[in-house]
Amino acid sequence: MTYNLESFYFTLNMYDLRRMNVMSEITPFRLLISREKAVETVLDAVKPVDRVELVQIEMAANRVLAKNIVANMDVPPFDRAAMDGYAVRAEDTYGASEFSPKTLRLVGVLRAGESTNKSIGRGECMRIATGCPIPPGADAIVMAEFAEESKDGNTVSIFKAVHPLENISPKGEDLKKGEVVLREGDILSPAKIGVLAALGLRRAPVYQKPRIAIIPTGIEIRELGFKLAEGQVYDINSYTLASLLIENGALVTRAPIVPDNREDLKNALYRFLNHDLIVFSGGSSVGERDMLADIIEEEGKLLFHGVQIKPGKPTLFGIVRGKPVLGMPGYPASCLSNAYIFLVPMVRKMARLPPKKPTIIRAKMARRFVSASGREQFLPVKIIDGKAYPVFKKSGDITSLSKADGYVILPVNLDVIEEGEEVSVTLFE
C-alpha cells in the first residue's frame, strides 16, 4: 500500500480525532503540560508549614528551627582553665625559663568539678584541672608540662612565662548571653544540637513536619496480608510513596483503600482535607483518573491533568478548599517515578528542607534505546562497570525501578539514543 502525503495527513487527523472522541466519551480532552511547567505549578501551590512544635533535642536532627535561639547565659558560664596545670598571676611568671624557673607557693588543688573562693596572692599558685573556674586573683594557667611540684608539695617551679589570659577560656567565649546563636530556618545538625545543649535546653522549637495523606484507590487493589481474589493485586503505591515521603521529612497518613467511584473518592478527599497535602495513589484505568479530575474541578480548581512525560502522563493536580491535591498514575513504576519528579520537591518545600541535591553521574548507554513517545522519557537504568543499562520494562512493573540505580531523563524531541552515547544518570540513593 502506498500513501501520498495528503492521505497520510488525513490518516493522522483521523487518529487524532478518534483519540479526542474516545477520550471525550470518558473525559474532556485536556492538553498535556511540560514537566518543567508542572513542577513549577505544584511548587507554586504549596506553602512551607508554619506550625511549630517542641521536640527533644536528641530527636531533632535534620529538623528545621522555627525561632531564633538567643543565648540565655554565657558559655562557658565562668572563666575556666583550658588546660590541666597551675593557676597563677601571670606577672609572677615573667622571665621564667627552663634555666631560671620561678618558684611559687602551692596554696591548693582544684580537681574536676571543684571551685574555690580562695584568692591567689602574689607568688602563689593553685593546681587546677581543665574546666575548673579560675580562682580569684589568678589570670593565667601554666600548663602542667612546664611546671614541677616540689617533693613536699609546698612549692611549684614554673619553667615558662605565661601572659595574662593564657590558657584561660573566658566566660562567654563560646556563646555570649543575649547573642543570637542559631537562626530560624537553620537545619539542626549534631553541632547545632550541641549549641542547644550548651544552653541547657532540652527541647527545640521546630516546624512541624508536613502532614500528607496518601489515599490508595481502585476496586482491584487489595490490602497487604489479605488473600487476593481473581483480578486483584496488592496495593503497592501507598507503600512506595509513604517511605519516600517519610525520608523527605513528611508525616504520612495512609488511608484505607478507596473504591473508585465518585461518592467514595469525594468522601475520602473531604475526610483527609485536614492534611497539608492529599495524594491519591491512583487507579490504573482512564476512567478512575478522570473521576478524580472531575471531582477536583467541581469542588475546587484543577491546575493540570496530564504531563508530557513517560511514564506518568495521567498525573493531575489541583486545589480544593485551599489544599493541594495530587493524583498519581496507578501503575507502580509510573507512580514512583512521578513521585521523584513532583512529590519530593513539593514535600521538601513544605518541610522547609533545601531541594535534594541528587548525585548525577555520566555514563555511556550500554545499548540502543528507542523513545518515540513524543514525551520526555523517565528511563530507569542500572549502572554496571560505568555503563547505563535500561531496566525499564512496563509502567506496571515495580521491578522497573527496584532494579535500577538511577534514571535518565530523555528529552521530548529525542527518538533514539544510541549505544555508547553519554547520558546523565541521577542516582536514587
Added chain:
Amino acid sequence: MTYNLESFYFTLNMYDLRRMNVMSEITPFRLLISREKAVETVLDAVKPVDRVELVQIEMAANRVLAKNIVANMDVPPFDRAAMDGYAVRAEDTYGASEFSPKTLRLVGVLRAGESTNKSIGRGECMRIATGCPIPPGADAIVMAEFAEESKDGNTVSIFKAVHPLENISPKGEDLKKGEVVLREGDILSPAKIGVLAALGLRRAPVYQKPRIAIIPTGIEIRELGFKLAEGQVYDINSYTLASLLIENGALVTRAPIVPDNREDLKNALYRFLNHDLIVFSGGSSVGERDMLADIIEEEGKLLFHGVQIKPGKPTLFGIVRGKPVLGMPGYPASCLSNAYIFLVPMVRKMARLPPKKPTIIRAKMARRFVSASGREQFLPVKIIDGKAYPVFKKSGDITSLSKADGYVILPVNLDVIEEGEEVSVTLFE
C-alpha cells in the same frame, strides 16, 4: 640568651622527660597512634549486627534486608490488560487498517476490578479496562484509540492489527514465583519496598540497628534543664553524639551522667555491656580519661589511648568482655569531630550500611592558618563565596563546629597553610 645546638637538644629532652614524668604521675605514658591506624583498629574490632527483626514495610526505608526474599506468587498474578481497549483474538485483526477496519461482535465489558469466565470466540471482542484479567480465548488488546463502537453497542470497528500478546502483561512478568527478588544485604529503597508490597508482605525481615550506649561522664557535667551550680556546665556531648549516631542507623541509649571516679565508671561500663558498643563521652581532664583507660586495661584490653590528631588526642579504645568501648575527648568540638572520624564508620559497619560518601569540595583558604601541633589537624571551615574560612576557636567551643560547613584535615607534617592555597573540604550536611 643564646642556645647552642647541644643545650637546645638538652632543653628538648628535659621537656620531654618532664612531660613523661608529669603524665606518669597521673597516667602511664602511651604512644599516640595515627588516625589511619586508629580507624583501622576500631573497624577491625566491630562486627555487623546479626540480630533480625520484622519491621512494617512503610517504616523499613534504609533498613538492611536480613534474608533473601523469594517471590511467593506471580506478579501480576494473571495475564492482564496493559491498556484500556478491547480484548480480541489477534488473528481476527490481521489486515485491519484505517481504511479497511475489521468488525467484531462486542460480547461484554470488563470494568476495573472485574473478571470473567466468558470466553471470547472467533469474531468476538470484549471492552476491557487496564489491569483486568484477560478473558479466556483472547490473546491481545486493541487500544481504545484504534477501535470504535457502533451506535447500538453491538459491534466494534478495529482499525489496527495486533499481534498475539500485544498490550498484555503476562502473569509473572514483573515477579516470577520462586525467583529471588530481593537479596540479603539489600538496603530497602522505596522501589524495593514496592516489591515487598507487590508480594503482599506487610513486614520485612531486617537486621536490627546496633544498640549503642552513650555514657556522659564528669563531676562538673550537669543534666539539661537543671540549674548550674558554680563550676558546672551542661552535658553537650551525649546529645551531639546521640543525634549523629541516630542519623547513621544506630539505636541510642543515653545513660545518666556518671561522676568520674573508678567505682562509678566501672559500674556504668558493666551496666551497659549489654549494648553493641559503649561510648564514654568523656571527661575533660587528663585524670578522668586515664581512669577509664585503666579500667579497660584491667577488665579487658586497651587497644589504643591517644591519636595523632588535633583536636582529639585523648581518644581511647578497647574491648571489655567482647564489647568495644570507646572513650571520647571531653571537649565538645573534640568529641564531635572525633565522632565523625571514628564513630560514624564504626556504626555504619555495625548497621551494615555502606561507608558514608561525603561531599568533598575544593576551596581556597581565605586566610593563613598555622598548625604546629605535630599532629594531623581537623580544621572546621565555613565556606563563603567558594573560600574556606577557618572557624575553629577552642576544642571546648561547640561553636567551632556549629558554625562550620565542613572540615579540612591538614597533614601531620604541615605547619602552615597559606592564604589562597587550595584545600579539600569535607562537607558536614
